[in-house]
Amino acid sequence: MPNENPLLSPATLPYGLPDYTAIRPEHYLPAFQAAFEEHTREIANITRVRSVPTFENTLLPLEESGRLLGDVARTFYTVSSADATPDIQAIEEELAPLMSAHQDSIQLDAQLYWRIKTVHDQLDSLGLGPEQRYLVERHFREMTHAGAALDDAAKERLTALNQRLSTLTTSFEKNLLNDTNDLAVVFDSVAELDGLTEGELSAAAQAAADRGLEGKWVVTLTLFTGHPYLSSLTDRDSRRRILDASRARGSRGNDHDNRAVLLEIVRLRAERAALLGYDTHAAYITSDETAGSPEAVHDLLRRLAVPAARNVAKEQAALQAIVDAELEPFTLAAHDWAFYTEKVRAAEYDLDRSALRPWFEAERVLQDGVFRAATDLYGVTFAERPDIPAYHPDARVFELHNADGSELGLFILDLYTRDTKRGGAWMNSIVSQSALRGTRPIVVNNLNVPKPAPGTPSLLTLDEVTTLFHEFGHALHGLFATVTYPHFAGTNVFRDFVEFPSQVNEMWIYWPEILDAYARHVDTDEPLPAEVVEKLHASEAFNQGFATSEYLAASWIDQAWHSLTSEQATADIDVASFEAAALADIGLDNPAVPTRYSSTYFAHVFSGGYSAGYYSYIWSEVLDADTVEWFRENGGLTRDNGDRFRQRLLGVGGSKDPLEAYRDFRGRDADIRPLLERRGLVA
Template identity: 40%
Template sequence: MRRRTFLAASTALAATSALPAGVLAQSTSPLLAPWTGPFGGVPAFDKVKVADFKPALEAAMAQELAEVDAIANNPAAPTFENTIAALEATGRAGDRVSTYYGIWSDTLSTPEVRAVEKEMEPKLAAHADRILQNARLFQRIDAVYQHREHTGLTPEQKRVTELRWNAFVRAGARLNPEQKARVAQINTELAGLFTTFNQNLLHDEDAYVLYLKAADLEGLPADVRAAAASVAKDRGKPGEYGIANTRSSVDPFLTYSARRDLREKVWKTFYSRGDNGDAHDNNAVIKRILKLRVERARILGFPTHAHWRLANNSMAETPDAAMALMMRVWPSATARVREEVAEMQAIADREGAKIKIAPWDYRYYAEKVRKARYDLDMNEAKPYLQLDKLREGMFWASGELYGFSFHPVTGVPVQHPDVTVWEVKRGPEHIGLWYFDPYARQGKRSGAWMNAYRGQETFQGKVTTIVSNNSNFVKGAPGEAVLISWDDAQTMFHEFGHALHGLNSAVTYPSVAGTRVFRDYVEFPSQVNESWLPTPQVLNRFALHHQTGKPIPADLVAKIEKASTFRQGFDVTEYLASAMIDMKLHLAGDADIDPDAFEREELKKLGMPDELPMRHRTPQFGHIFSSDGYSAGYYSYLWSEVIALDAVEAFKEAPGGLYDKAVARKLHDEVMSKGNSVHPREQYRAFRGRDPDVKAYLRDKGFPTT
């Protein structure tokens, strides 16, 4: 899940007569212009020029400041309408610019784009602080907040008021002028450091490619070889094979390559991103980020950054609660790792490998164990997992659950030829647009994520959402099906779950629409959506062999289901290690931290198995160091998965199973449509009738529940 917010507010509708003359002069930029065309307007991607980003961002900031100043200086007594609702109507031009800017930064990055980021990210942070620390504005917000129970506000209006007030308080609205100035300085410096971290990481992902000859490909399936050939060809080395330094390229190689020496080389290169002691090393950046975060937290009245991040901003509420959940699972996960390693070592010994299982061996020997224990080679499933067919399967399942239908759209601008667009309907009603950008390319960050180009609202008339999903699959030759792994298919359904959260949104105010929820709740709808991939209804219709068109065999599906708890020790442990190091880094106070040493020492204290790494080693942990986004919050995936798997059991307990219409309707009504207009805890209680139970998660992983 990826969220990029421009300024403090969500959308804007302001009279240009209130703007300074300098802003008016620049307001003709196509990046600032309201979107036109079908479906309530679409982004003008065909008008984007990198040279326009800086002036457009500056004009949008100036415009929003004018809008906000008009609210702060309103002589009328503060009310919800002239203060909170008025803030909901600020920043529309900025949101449009940030859509373009964010897409180019994430998926079309060039040296020119990165130069703009270096210059503008600190300015954007300073701009947000100018709004969030506006004393007159906060006085008006506070007045509405203090009287919210007695002025006839709707429940959603009270929720919007409370969230707005909390955002200003958390940002330092009640600090003295000197403290405000220091917090603003910290935020500006952090913005620059986040950009540096991200660009260092992107450099190491782009710069390091292992080129191989045909003789080096022993063990690699045909599709992995084809993907490697495509990587090399795209980088001007036709006839060779390239293993890019991204997870989508590295994981298949580590799983199937019979060359242990090459597995080690690929593994070490991938897990050394940002940690090579060169100009792109991230360790010094991390040290400074941590120092600044704890200083800011203490100015704001919290002992650590972790306490500040979770207070009044999460379901967990405290670092202790988050750590308690992680430690509830950690012993079971690491115990399972020891069992998995023992099985792998036994196979290596029988084969006469004369090795001790190392991190670069885990995936390779795990596949041998899977084959031996379950007679299952996951590569057997790949011919049935066509990217386009699975996309249709996602559409179909969303229709069964939420009544959606997807219709291809042509003739609208897209940012790259690989991007395709669908109109989403429920019956005859237009719901929104879904953009899909599936393929890897240079300048595109690795991984998979969802974005909202435009949020849903009915605040000033009906506005429908525009959402996108982004992946990094290797594009096949023209006319060839793109085949993906089972894990990649799960990721597709996961990220599409975020898109469905946005598409189902049915709120009034844009600041609480769609995925604008607590960080440890936002992954819940996406993790729930993974559950529909392995259902017979999806697999029999859409998991079709790319040559014969026959559905995936029932016995193969049964083997996959039987092996569903396989390698859960590895998967859960590598994730939890990252989540706990994240929390420990942000609970360490102002200690002088050496990131590499801290990671190594804290993992040793936890009893981290030697045979696997953290999923995201500290110098490459973009979730927590390329923004404040998941900092002290990477635990959120576990917290959300506990909720999600408990919710899935509600379906399993119903007569219709995972396609039970009554449970699906309740999920829509109480969760998917609510955004953040109702506290997430109350949403879940309304859906499930109680708080979530961790036992569903433990059962799903095959771990003991006691």
């Protein structure tokens, strides 16, 4: 009954935030079932209308429909990604095919598609405004892309494929989470962790205590192949153990092995693409992105891979020279790269990045760095709301107001890692802004920073500082988008555009007045010394061959899997051999530089929304680097610049073609030159 299920009753907390303290796992599936039924009735009310399809009797009620389902889904998936207890995992496994089937029942509805197509065919004579017109175009394009024009037999097969894929991607994520937890590396002696800071040792001891391993130390794994501790651990075997554990995930022949799962995903995606009229899954995906085709993606990746590999060779030679000068030289291995990179950095730039952590205390980075940059640029202010409960005790709630004092929305930060949280960092929405529905946004940022023992400050690495600024860029996109229709809310933009605003927000990390405000020593409050700042700037392009190569390698693996035709995907494929061949094909098969993600733990691609789309980070970085240049040319951190960026890019959400919005902001298309210079890829 609604009065017994908080998910089926109106939200009582500010901004419509669900009261997670009242929600129990057994509430979710009944709420989803009720929401499916309500959404189905709402669509039936549209398709049974006998009058000629119009924007008002078709598109408008379509945008009003599915509100309950959206609310329940965002509430649940926030928890399933950030606090996936066994109960929640079981629900997600049961839910995945149900959600897929329901989505297909809407997207493939022949009567709904006919009505939208009828409106679309009359677009030029309807006198619609720009957002209304684009809404018609996108709904028609998305339903066509989803298969709404197929015959009944093809739709039946498509629905079966989608349901099976939803189950497989859920299984992939569950396997990865469990194997990541199982492979956390246990150390018996603190001597094995020589080189870690007091805070890092505290986090390792706390992780061991949480597992009932008193007197030991546990290093939990990150989502990507490497690990922040590899740059500072002096014990070579400790470094090897951590990297070996990371690279073994999903491929150990146990219950969490992901190889068969990902091969079936690849096969079914290829079959689905063929059913929809495309040669490959990559062709299907890119056809509705700004890239337009896999050939455009491949051209960019190959263009960048050659100079990246050239730079890696130079970097590797410099590292090997240091190793050769040691008392017991050896051949540099992947687990040595980060450690000796810091030695080279120290020698060439007199800079030890691992020693910078005392200047990056998490709370100060948040308040005086991330938040202050947003206040200076956009005029928004932040107030923590401890009276508003989030979905986990570690998650903190902040209320935002615009410069004129009007309410903007809520921001939730969930900083720390835990065994029930999936790896990596991300942003998601719990409530999306819509003028039609009268809703304001609630967005969440999740990171995976190791949590130190109580009373010990959280000191971030420079990479974690970058991640915090990056994810908050996504949050600002979700908070600032001001649209009429929920279809365009927040970050609902093309996948190869969505990373652009978040990457732009990283520029404020080194902006003088922002850096001076947040980079203060945790004990003395002294600012980061000016000479250190100069060295950071001087070394920005340092190790970019490695960083670019490991990213491009992962992007190419994604493209290789999803460039298989349906026939090729049914062949007997060995995952490791396929991956090795793909890397050799693009010239990035350097054993000392492993791909940022290997297939068996490539969550972006096999359980996230980036299939055939991991290229989007570098694709978006073309726009990002060009935008950073614009800010520098126009005075940097000013309200005028912030207002222009907010109004012409962030504020439009998905209600406008993204490249058109970029041209409106920049005055022209993006130039690739700033990206090449940033990554040291200019000849």
